[in-house]
Amino acid sequence: MTKHFPPVMLLFLLTAGCARDSYFQPDARVSYPAPLPAGADSAKVTAGRHYRRGPLGRLLLGAHYRRAWAQPVTLPVFAPQKVVPGGLRFSKLGGGFQTTSATLLTDNGRAYALRTIDKDPYKTLPKVLRQGFILTAVRDATSAGMPYGATVVPPLAQAVGVPHATPRTFYVRTDESGLGEASERFRGKVVILEEKLEGKTNLLPSLRGASELEESDEMLEERYRSQEHHIDEAAFLRARLLDLWLGDWDRHEGQWSWAAFSQENGQTLWRPVPQDRDQVFFRFNDGMLTWLASRIVPKFRSFEPKYESIEGYTRNAQFIDSRALSELSRQRYVRTAQDLQQRLTDDVIHRAVLQGLPREVYALEGARMEATLRSRRDGLLKAAEEYYRLRTKEVLVAGSDQAERFVVERLSDTATVVSVYRLGGGKPAADSLLYRRQFKPAETHRVVLHGLRGKDEFTVSGSVARSPFIDIYGGPEEDTVHDTSQVSGLRKKTRYYDTKRNNVLEGGKETKDHRSHGVASHAFDRDGSGR
Structure with missing residues (x-):
């Protein structure tokens, strides 16, 4: 044998x-x-x-x-x-x-x-x-998994303003x-x-004023159907940094509900509500074979005083992260992490662990859990910055099933600005702005634009030496791409994916034309099903 x-x-x-x-x-x-x-x-x-x-x-x-x-x-x-x-x-x-x-x-x-x-x-x-x-x-x-970990979380979530059961x-x-x-x-x-x-x-009482609670797939369906629906990205970032701090690696799209809040301008803002805290305080890599398994399966990250791979902690949430964290700057990540650090005091941590764990289990695990939480709190800013670097390498910017104008301005070697407007004819008005973010080529390798349905327009301008790749997916209806930009180097930095029929590419010296007779380029996974 x-x-x-x-x-x-x-x-x-x-x-x-x-x-x-x-x-x-x-x-x-x-x-x-x-x-x-x-x-x-x-x-x-x-x-x-x-x-x-x-x-x-x-x-x-x-x-x-x-x-x-x-x-x-x-x-x-x-x-x-x-x-x-x-x-x-x-x-x-x-x-x-x-x-x-x-x-x-x-x-x-x-x-x-x-x-x-x-x-x-x-x-x-x-x-x-x-x-x-x-x-x-x-x-x-x-x-x-810590069998009683979920009962420790509510006071910690309360302290940082994240809704909780x-x-x-x-x-x-x-x-x-x-x-x-x-x-x-x-x-x-x-x-x-x-x-x-x-x-x-x-x-919940903390969601007073909301008109509805929906699961992620239903929220995303509304978000991509209409320009009147938006995700509260700042609130989602706050919840995700709490996840990181707790070592909660299983935060896929099925682990969230979303509360709909009507705004004065008639729009709807969707705020995240975390669910199912089964994997908080996960401790896996303390055996010879499980340590090896954690190297093979990166998502099995352990709750230790120092953060392990941030990519591993966040792997299961890549789908929902890409859709709910597309607009925020590095400064917002830093400010949010600093705010959590200030709110999660030693006393808050001690009370949460003491009250959340059964008395007999607190005697076994309480001191270690509190010390680990304090250490991870102190390292949260660095973890947030690494999280930002991961999330900004490739950024998804999706429109809706209504018509939009996507404007890409290659302003300099260090700044490319992407804006999305409601499309109503003529020059976009300031109040029609739906999205805007400035990208740095040193941080962002690719920005992926999805027009979805609607007759969308994409304009790309600017002459620079460095720029992220801009991938344009027009969607199933008639779209127009107008590219007057120029980026130094042999590789074209704008790529257009659509069908050949009824779609227009103007200019295009910087655009690599990937239009085809098939409709595979129209696929966009709206709800995590892969369809």
């Missing part, structure tokens, strides 16, 4: 063992199988004592948060009829692949999400891998029947309950 497997793999096999149906603890209560007394309002439980490992296992797979998962804590017993005023009733099962989840409703229609803290990635794996040591190792990786942890007794068809799935589990942030009936 040793001829075919490296020694480290042998150790891995011995450590992880084989997958088994009984991998998970049968009941979270420490006293299991003794029954929980009728009417008990609390129980001593563990979030996951099956994550305990011996010295060899911890060496290879990492210590992670195994002690926190296996630490007995006292949690309230979940009582659907009492947990919120008027009680909760089952509505529907969730569609998550790793956690058991359900939507619960109050009598007035307010929605709550109930989900298990523990995860089972069984369904996320190809069928051929749903057995043996691979499944066991993937299941074991859940211990890299208020999650609470409970134990579901083994004879619970008040969750309808979901009852059996939750019995004996440690769960988290929090407000669902979607729909008009689920507005």
Whole structure:
């Protein structure tokens, strides 16, 4: 056998063992199988004592948060009829692949999400891998997450002005029947309950004045449909810097809701509302094999005193970042990071960790978590600047399904200005400005313009030695590109992608014509589906 497997793999096999149906603890209560007394309002439980490992296992797979998962804590017993005023009733099962989840409703229609803290990635794996040591190792990786991390976040988010739900942890007794068809799935589990942030009936007090809460795909559909819809980029940046500070690497577009605020000028401003804090304080790279895995899969960044790869922390959010952070300057990143540093005082951090973690887990992890948060706060400005550098290498500037004029001015070797106006004929008026940003060739390699639908116009001017590439995608209707610019060098710095029919390219000495007979250039992913 040793001829075919490296020694480290042998150790891995011995450590992880084989997958088994009984991998998970049968009941979270420490006293299991003794029954929980009728009417008990609390129980001593563990979030996951099956994550305990011996010295060899911890060496290879990492210590992670195994002690926190296996630490007995006292949690309230979940009582659907009492947990919120008027009680909760089952509505529907969730569609998550790793956690058991359900939507619960109050009598007035307010929605709550109930989900298990523990995860089972069984369904996320190809069928051929749903057995043996691979499944066991993937299941074991859940211990890299802090089981009670989500309950630490609300006071920290409150301190920096980021909307938040208020999650609470409970134990579901083994004879619970008040969750309808979901009852059996939750019995004996440690769960988290929090407000669902979607729909008009689920507005938080901090979102007073909003007319609607939508998921990212619905918000983006409105944003690209009409010039009257805009994203509050400053608010999104604030929320994303909070994510970075917390080490929350799983912030893809599905992790956000958006609150719609009507403006005096008749437009709608969409403000971000973060959801699902499952990956805050992630600790993964403290074992030989998991350290290696973190090098292979860059998004698995650990929560440590010094920031690891900012690119890794933000990889899962590239789609939504590109659409909600296209206009802000480096100065705005710096000012926002400095504001967070001032608000996140030592006292704010201490109170959040002390109140958020169960007393028994605070004794194990509290001091280390607070020290790491303080260190990361002190390094947040540098992290924000690196985040800006990543986000500004290639910038997406998208119009809408209405007609726009895109104006690119290559002003100097250090400044290219991109502006977008409503298209109404004649010279653009100042009050028709939809977007403007100045780009530096030293920071930005490429600016990608998407006209989407509508008869759009693109003008490019200026004679310079250096400039970012300008990629123009006209969209499915008739568009016009007028390029009088000139950039020194052999490579053309303006590139036009569209169909040949009914689209006009004027001037164009600096433009590389990529028009074709196909419509592939009209594709634009509006909602993250890849379509």
